[in-house]
């Protein structure tokens with residue numbers, strides 16, 4: 001019995017086999033346990049010799065099992081330590097860092113340059129009443145600009161008599177809001193999203209503009225021209241940029257001008273500030289008295305200039321981005337290519 005069990009214990013290759021051997025010998029119905037139960041039926045003499053022998057055997061088997069189990073556990077741990085190792089000298093996997101969208105980057109560049117020129121940043125809602133977007137800016141209900149601008153109107157339920165809301169078609173309503181909030185004098189830019197129902201290579205239904213507004217006692221178009229030339233030289237990182245003012249019409253400025261900057265397109269490569277080409281970059285003019293009055297400012301005391309410029313457009317020009325639509329496609333490869341690191 002002894003050598004059979006000790007042999008089986010020595011041979012057990014895993015803990016399950018060992019446990020089976022333990023049950024066979026020392027379990028409730030194990031061979032050794034049954035023998036110990038038989039002691040009760042023995043005579044005192046027999047019991048005196050068999051009892052200690054059986055107890056010794058039971059202890060010997062139990063400690064052999066404990067020893068074998070410890071040995072198996074040590075071996076299993078050694079095997080795990082061998083198999084599960086880390087090479088701490090391996091380089092880490094590269095973490096994907098995000099990039100700053102070109103529109104955000106350019107908006108910040110624009111705000112920084114105008115900041116140096118003394119302009120603060122103002123904001124307004126993208127969902128506007130048609131009063132702020134049109135009427136206050138001297139665009140009357142019958143004015144063609146309302147349809148020309150392909151306005152998105154917010155749906156109103158029948159019986160809802162609140163004023164009509166639109167997705168703002170330009171950043172010009174922020175002119176009115178900052179006049180109302182701060183009064184004159186004013187020197188702000190207002191960057192943000194605007195919406196028109198239009199879609200092709202150079203138009204997306206949502207795009208970005210930056211509005212400029214300067215109101216003071218004697219602001220003139222000469223000030224406008226100087227500010228814009230300073231801005232474009234700084235933005236395109238050239239020594240100077242000549243502007244060309246073409247007479248135009250906007251309901252909210254009088255006189256109005258579209259502004260071009262001198263450039264060249266040698267070999268499809270844009271160079272700003274030199275050459276014989278002109279690039280249209282913005283609309284501008286002297287703020288119309290109606291607009292000042294809408295904002296609560298007395299046109300007999302104050303006057304100023306305003307301009308509106310496409311941020312997406314100047315971003316495309318500065319960074320050589322060919323298709324406007326890509327700005328809003330969220331293609332990760334495009335974003336990594338044109339994005340800026342933080």
Ligand code: PHE
Pocket residue numbers: 169170171172211250253283284285306307308309
């Ligand atoms: N709001 C005009 C547009 O969206 C641009 C503009 C702004 C023109 C301010 C003149 C003055 O086209």
